[in-house]
Amino acid sequence: MKVLVTGGAGYIGSVVAAALVERGHSVVVYDNLSNGHRAAVPSAAQVVAGDIGDRAMLDATLRNGAFDGVMHFAAFIEAGESMRFPERFFRNNTANTLTLLELMLEHRVSRFVFSSTAALYGNPERTPIEESDPLKPTNAYGESKLLVERMLEWFHSIHGLCYASLRYFNAAGATATLAEDHHPESHLIPIVLEAAAGKRDSIAIHGTDYPTPDGTCVRDYIHVSDLADAHLLALERLGRDEQPERLIYNLGNGHGSSVLEVIEAAKRVTGNPIQVKEGPRRAGDPEILVASSQKIRKELGWSPKYTDIDTIIESAWRWRNSHPKGYGDEQ
Numbered sequence: 629m630k631v632l633v634t635g636g637a638g639y640i641g642s643v644v645a646a647a648l649v650e651r652g653h654s655v656v657v658y659d660n661l662s663n664g665h666r667a668a669v670p671s672a673a674q675v676v677a678g679d680i681g682d683r684a685m686l687d688a689t690l691r692n693g694a695f696d697g698v699m700h701f702a703a704f705i706e707a708g709e710s711m712r713f714p715e716r717f718f719r720n721n722t723a724n725t726l727t728l729l730e731l732m733l734e735h736r737v738s739r740f741v742f743s744s745t746a747a748l749y750g751n752p753e754r755t756p757i758e759e760s761d762p763l764k765p766t767n768a769y770g771e772s773k774l775l776v777e778r779m780l781e782w783f784h785s786i787h788g789l790c791y792a793s794l795r796y797f798n799a800a801g802a803t804a805t806l807a808e809d810h811h812p813e814s815h816l817i818p819i820v821l822e823a824a825a826g827k828r829d830s831i832a833i834h835g836t837d838y839p840t841p842d843g844t845c846v847r848d849y850i851h852v853s854d855l856a857d858a859h860l861l862a863l864e865r866l867g868r869d870e871q872p873e874r875l876i877y878n879l880g881n882g883h884g885s886s887v888l889e890v891i892e893a894a895k896r897v898t899g900n901p902i903q904v905k906e907g908p909r910r911a912g913d914p915e916i917l918v919a920s921s922q923k924i925r926k927e928l929g930w931s932p933k934y935t936d937i938d939t940i941i942e943s944a945w946r947w948r949n950s951h952p953k954g955y956g957d958e959q
């Protein structure tokens with residue numbers, strides 16, 4: 629297939645773009661490089677340096693591309709930031725996605741794979757979370773993605789759009805060549821590894837008074853390569869039958885690690901001390917997010933390969949050691 633990958637220079641998008649290329653698909657990455665790296669894009673993929681809010685450029689890209697599908701990763705991703713600047717998230721994650729969907733209709737591209745999120749669920753009523761559980765985001769980031777899922781339902785029922793909405797829990801880990809490299813970094817595991825590497829003095833724990841076993845937030849960390857496998861399965865499943873598909877799947881390992889457990893795992897993996905400072909809660913953080921991924925396991929045969937938190941952290945640590953300046957040294 630020929631696939632447009634928005635946000636394909638970013639963390640998850642670049643790993644999926646590489647997996648698509650490896651599987652023999654043809655890839656065009658569309659990214660404004662605001663948070664991505666050209667060096668992360670596989671050399672076999674074409675890069676269009678464009679913004680998804682730029683209707684004219686996106687229109688030209690879709691018109692000339694004859695794409696079989698779009699995988700849409702481009703977005704703002706930090707839940708904490710969304711509680712200070714919600715407008716940025718509704719513009720980039722919601723409004724710009726509508727532009728993309730309108731143009732897909734116009735150019736008759738009928739397969740769409742969407743990067744959705746565990747943040748849709750807010751504070752869950754039960755654990756592990758299933759796809760049919762209530763959607764009640766506690767942050768504007770989650771709401772900006774929920775609005776897209778709502779639009780997708782209407783595009784599916786009215787226009788026959790085939791789509792997969794993949795609700796990732798916390799993406800983590802690295803391949804041998806691709807990893808998470810944000811500036812500044814806000815995600816827990818890379819920050820903990822920066823502290824282990826002596827690149828920052830300490831890690832601040834955002835809240836120690838949650839109703840969890842050790843008082844810190846619990847997340848379900850899922851290896852980025854396992855996410856990539858799910859994307860390929862979903863894309864290849866879409867539009868296979870007469871009926872247009874509508875696939876909604878959680879992607880997680882099904883077990884949670886608290887912030888303190890992640891720090892302990894990073895100490896084991898790196899063998900280095902990590903200084904910790906206890907701080908206040910971060911606005912909008914749900915206390916616990918752990919996935920049931922039974923649905924995608926059963927329906928698409930997905931099965932994660934890296935389920936152990938130490939293994940996931942080890943892969944990120946290995947990349948960091950082989951790329952001491954991140955992608956900075958490759959551009």
Ligand SMILES: NC(=O)c1ccc[n+]([C@@H]2O[C@H](COP(=O)([O-])OP(=O)(O)OC[C@H]3O[C@@H](n4cnc5c(N)ncnc54)[C@H](O)[C@@H]3O)[C@@H](O)[C@H]2O)c1
Pocket residue numbers: 634635636637638639640641658659660661662663664665678679680681700701702703704705720724743744745746795796797798799800
């Ligand atoms: N990282 C996670 O744990 C996680 C979990 C759930 C969902 N997601 C979703 O997965 C997707 C990818 O996340 P990531 O962690 O790889 O983030 P990332 O920031 O590394 O990648 C996003 C990419 O999109 C690009 N981008 C942003 N706005 C753009 C725009 N207007 N036009 C063109 N390009 C734009 C950035 O330059 C970047 O390369 C996002 O949609 C995110 O919401 C991420």
Ligand SMILES: O=c1ccn([C@@H]2O[C@H](COP(=O)(O)OP(=O)(O)O[C@H]3O[C@H](CO)[C@@H](O)[C@H](O)[C@H]3O)[C@@H](O)[C@H]2O)c(=O)[nH]1
Pocket residue numbers: 705706707708744745746747796797798799814815816817819831832833834835845846847887910913917
């Ligand atoms: O310096 C830090 C950074 C994070 N945390 C905590 O660690 C946990 C994980 O935080 P983070 O790595 O920032 O991820 P989340 O806020 O859980 O969000 C990620 O995971 C979501 C899915 O669960 C995605 O939708 C988001 O895009 C992605 O940023 C949270 O409890 C944070 O409060 C700290 O205590 N200290």
